[in-house]
Amino acid sequence: MRIPPALIVHGGAGARAPAGERAGRRHGLLSAVRRGAEILVNGGAALDAIIAAVVALEDNPLFNAGFGSCLTLDGRVEMDAAVTATRLEAGEKLPSQSGGVVMVSRVRNPILLARAVMEHTPHLLIGGIGAEQLARQYRIPLVRSEAMIAPRARERWQAMLAKHERKRPIADHGTVGAAALDNHGNLAAGTSTGGVLGKLRGRIGDSAILGAGFYADEHGAASATGQGEGIMQTALCRTAVEALRSDSAQGAAKTLITHLQQTAGSQAGIIIVDRQGGFGFVHNAGAMEIATFTPETGALHRFAPSIDSRH
Ligand code: ASP
Numbered sequence: 001m002r003i004p005p006a007l008i009v010h011g012g013a014g015a016r017a018p019a020g021e022r023a024g025r026r027h028g029l030l031s032a033v034r035r036g037a038e039i040l041v042n043g044g045a046a047l048d049a050i051i052a053a054v055v056a057l058e059d060n061p062l063f064n065a066g067f068g069s070c071l072t073l074d075g076r077v078e079m080d081a082a083v084t085a086t087r088l089e090a091g092e093k094l095p096s097q098s099g100g101v102v103m104v105s106r107v108r109n110p111i112l113l114a115r116a117v118m119e120h121t122p123h124l125l126i127g128g129i130g131a132e133q134l135a136r137q138y139r140i141p142l143v144r145s146e147a148m149i150a151p152r153a154r155e156r157w158q159a160m161l162a163k164h165e166r167k168r169p170i171a172d173h174g175t176v177g178a179a180a181l182d183n184h185g186n187l188a189a190g191t192s193t194g195g196v197l198g199k200l201r202g203r204i205g206d207s208a209i210l211g212a213g214f215y216a217d218e219h220g221a222a223s224a225t226g227q228g229e230g231i232m233q234t235a236l237c238r239t240a241v242e243a244l245r246s247d248s249a250q251g252a253a254k255t256l257i258t259h260l261q262q263t264a265g266s267q268a269g270i271i272i273v274d275r276q277g278g279f280g281f282v283h284n285a286g287a288m289e290i291a292t293f294t295p296e297t298g299a300l301h302r303f304a305p306s307i308d309s310r311h
Pocket of ligand 1: 012013172173174194205207224225226227229231
């Protein structure tokens, strides 16, 4: 029996986007979810769908990933991205596969390089120059590092320098992620980010850390966003997917973000899709926008509820 596919994407958790950017962000999330949905409705793989959705968001300068990534304290782009997918072959469960990259500055679409790490190397996570060498080998577009700096990101960095006497990194709303179920029953998740605005050079967040910023097993797939240190401390995505053994996707999302708030005191958000195509999405930050797709509802844009709301 064919399973109805499901796809969910997020555009980061944090302060609400400025009014002038809201329509653009909404449009960006909807077009990203539609790109992935087109693959799923044609019988394509969850992995291909989440990659297509994340690439669309990495290319959109309104989001903190790919072109549009926020800058380090010294004004550079250093991106992290990762992907994971389950493998059900002829009804047999094989272990999920994952790949990620950290501290890349010249890769136009870090999520494509994360996939190359997964598919072509024996490793799970590759950083910096070594990752960029792999990009060349697998013909993944590289650009000059300055070409990754979007004017909007530079302005936000300049405003941060002007405002903060003691410069502290700021979770800059706009990390992107996606999670999907395809009609073969496979699940996949991916996350891509510029990290946090004003971070020290070399800082690595949760987004490419398996179990923290992304995770999938045969029960579900998840992608996280927010203050990476707290997300890593609570192994947010893995713990949430494990909770699906006894809870709904929305129940697991809510429990785990509440736990993160209580134990790490951080702000974050999570999206989950379970193996029946049920969604979970919740945050404890200022706001978190998502878009979902199922064949029944089509593409929808929504604001995720915060853990304090009654949803
Ligand atoms: N989690 C990302 C990081 O800490 C940032 C974010 O999602 O806003 O690098």
